[in-house]
Amino acid sequence: MTKLAILEYPDPRLRTKAAPVAAVDATVRRLADDLLETMYGSRGIGLAATQVDVHRRVVVVDVSPEHDRPVVLINPQIIASESHKLCEEGCLSLPGIYANVERAQKVRVRAQGRDGSPFEMDAEGLAAICIQHEMDHLEGRLFVDYLSELKRQLIRRRLAKERRQRSVSSEVRSPASAT
Ligand code: GNR
Ligand code: NI
Numbered sequence: 001m002t003k004l005a006i007l008e009y010p011d012p013r014l015r016t017k018a019a020p021v022a023a024v025d026a027t028v029r030r031l032a033d034d035l036l037e038t039m040y041g042s043r044g045i046g047l048a049a050t051q052v053d054v055h056r057r058v059v060v061v062d063v064s065p066e067h068d069r070p071v072v073l074i075n076p077q078i079i080a081s082e083s084h085k086l087c088e089e090g091c092l093s094l095p096g097i098y099a100n101v102e103r104a105q106k107v108r109v110r111a112q113g114r115d116g117s118p119f120e121m122d123a124e125g126l127a128a129i130c131i132q133h134e135m136d137h138l139e140g141r142l143f144v145d146y147l148s149e150l151k152r153q154l155i156r157r158r159l160a161k162e163r164r165q166r167s168v169s170s171e172v173r174s175p176a177s178a179t
């Protein structure tokens with residue numbers, strides 16, 4: 001398994017709509033495994049293929065406290081949802097940014113698993129929120145899209161500033177700058 005690089009907002013590739021997976025083959029299983037490795041290695045509770053620049057309908061989720069309950073959802077669909085509430089969300093593509101988003105607290109999901117077989121599952125609370133967040137990624141949607149343009153602009157500026165500071169501190173530390 002490989003830990004992959006995660007695209008960060010406002011990278012335009014995060015806006016790509018993912019294509020359905022026609023057949024769950026070795027490449028798709030490898031992708032699911034790499035998504036899990038990348039998610040666990042980044043301390044996330046979910047990850048969509050879109051975030052690693054692969055535009056196919058595959059997401060992974062693990063909201064268990066011990067990080068030992070991986071769920072692979074291929075071609076996921078929400079077939080029922082209820083009880084919408086505001087909840088705070090974060091995203092590995094927007095490091096350090098958190099905002100309240102309205103989501104269904106209960107969803108029923110139909111998907112295919114890592115072996116390609118179809119199944120349905122009920123999810124509530126954080127798991128339900130996370131699945132909706134990951135499915136948004138497959139549509140090229142991010143949680144900041146639910147906020148006002150003013151808030152989005154503030155977030156873009158904050159992320160740009162943090163990236164600038166990250167690159168300055170790496171220049172200071174890099175031996176190349178000491179010449
Ligand atoms: O790690 C993550 N935490 C999180 C918290 C609240 C709502 C959604 C999430 S998903 C996020 C990982 C991520 O960016 N998945 O796309
Ligand atoms: Ni995300």
